[in-house]
Amino acid sequence: MRRAAFGLLVACIPASPTLAGFAQVHGVAPWTETVISVSDVKPFARLLGEIGGWQPVARGRLSAAEIAYWQLPATASARFQLWCAPKSSTGCLRLVRFKGVPQQPIRLGARAWDPGGIYSIMMRSDDLPRLFDAAIKAGWWAESPIIRFNFGGSDLRNVVLTGPHGVNFAVYQRLSPPFTDFHLGLISQGFNSMRMVESRPRARDFYAQKLGFGLVFDGDGTNAIATAPEPSNFGIPLNYTLKALRAAAALSPTPGETGRVEMMQITEFAGIPQGARARAPNLGILSVRYPVQDLAGYRAALAKQGVTPAQSAEAVPIEGFGTTDLFAVTDPDGSLTEFYHAR
Structure with missing residues (x-):
C-alpha cells in the first residue's frame, strides 16, 4: 500500500544546491556530527550499535572549557560517547550525559507540527522493514508504519523512529534508482537535520541570507499531504491529510548528499513553540556541528548579516576534534547550529 509521505522530501531530490551561498567561500563543510543530550546512552547504543552496526569512536568527559x-x-x-556508522567518519552522533544541573526534554510532549528544537536527524537504510521491526522490538516507537511513496523519479520507503526524550531518526530506503553516494547498511550516517518552523520563508531566508547556505529545495506550501485519506509519516490525523499543506525548504553549505538542514511548516496546524528549551543541558537533539576552514572570516561575514552567536569559545579541548574554536547561532525558531574549527 502506498501512503502519504508528508515532507522530508529532500531524501530524493537532486544533490547540488541550485543557489550557492557565501558559506562555501569560507570553507563551511557538511556537518560532521549531531549533539544529542541523553539521560541514558543504552537505548541509543542498542539501536545504533547492536542493530545498526555503528561503533563508538571516542568517549570521555567534557572539559571544563566545554561546560563553560x-x-x-x-x-x-x-x-559523552561519539558513535559513527560503518565506513563513515561524518554524520556521527555525539551522545552527552549532563550531570549536576536540572534538565527537561527540549520537545516536551511535542507533536510533529510543533515548531522549535531539532525534530529529527535523517538517515538511510538498505532494509527499512528489517530495521523497523528490530527498532520496535528494542523499545523504539514511530510516528506511523513505514510509508512508501514516489517523488522526483525515486521509489522510497520512510519511517520516523522515536526514542527517548522525543529524539527522532527519520530513515529512508530508496528502492530505485539505487543510492550509491555513501555506504548504507541497516542505519547509515546522518545526512540531514529537520527543524519544524512557524514560517518556512523566514527560516529559509535565515539559512540562505544570514548564514550563506545554498538552496537545495524550496516548496511553496501549496501541496496537500495526499490525494486520498491515508496515514502520513508525521502522524497527521487521517481526515486532515487532504487539508493540511506542506511547506518545506532544504539548504546546504556545499553541493552533495550530506550536511543538509531542512525546515518544515505544516500550514494547517498552529503548533506550540518548543525553541525556548533548545539549550544544554536539556534532553534531545541540541545541534549539528559544521566544520569551517576560515572560522573568523565566516563569523565576520555573519556579523555583517546581523547574526550574533548565542555562545562561543576558543581553544576548547573536545575529544574527537582536539583543541577547537567554535560558536553557535540560534535560528528564528530557537534551534542551535554550531560552527567550529579544530586547530
Whole structure:
C-alpha cells in the first residue's frame, strides 16, 4: 500500500544546491556530527550499535572549557560517547550525559507540527522493514508504519523512529534508482537535520541570507499531504491529510548528499513553540556541528548579516576534534547550529 509521505522530501531530490551561498567561500563543510543530550546512552547504543552496526569512536568527559561553552555552572559535569556508522567518519552522533544541573526534554510532549528544537536527524537504510521491526522490538516507537511513496523519479520507503526524550531518526530506503553516494547498511550516517518552523520563508531566508547556505529545495506550501485519506509519516490525523499543506525548504553549505538542514511548516496546524528549551543541558537533539576552514572570516561575514552567536569559545579541548574554536547561532525558531574549527 502506498501512503502519504508528508515532507522530508529532500531524501530524493537532486544533490547540488541550485543557489550557492557565501558559506562555501569560507570553507563551511557538511556537518560532521549531531549533539544529542541523553539521560541514558543504552537505548541509543542498542539501536545504533547492536542493530545498526555503528561503533563508538571516542568517549570521555567534557572539559571544563566545554561546560563553560554550554553556559553551564562549574558544578556541572558531563560524559559523552561519539558513535559513527560503518565506513563513515561524518554524520556521527555525539551522545552527552549532563550531570549536576536540572534538565527537561527540549520537545516536551511535542507533536510533529510543533515548531522549535531539532525534530529529527535523517538517515538511510538498505532494509527499512528489517530495521523497523528490530527498532520496535528494542523499545523504539514511530510516528506511523513505514510509508512508501514516489517523488522526483525515486521509489522510497520512510519511517520516523522515536526514542527517548522525543529524539527522532527519520530513515529512508530508496528502492530505485539505487543510492550509491555513501555506504548504507541497516542505519547509515546522518545526512540531514529537520527543524519544524512557524514560517518556512523566514527560516529559509535565515539559512540562505544570514548564514550563506545554498538552496537545495524550496516548496511553496501549496501541496496537500495526499490525494486520498491515508496515514502520513508525521502522524497527521487521517481526515486532515487532504487539508493540511506542506511547506518545506532544504539548504546546504556545499553541493552533495550530506550536511543538509531542512525546515518544515505544516500550514494547517498552529503548533506550540518548543525553541525556548533548545539549550544544554536539556534532553534531545541540541545541534549539528559544521566544520569551517576560515572560522573568523565566516563569523565576520555573519556579523555583517546581523547574526550574533548565542555562545562561543576558543581553544576548547573536545575529544574527537582536539583543541577547537567554535560558536553557535540560534535560528528564528530557537534551534542551535554550531560552527567550529579544530586547530
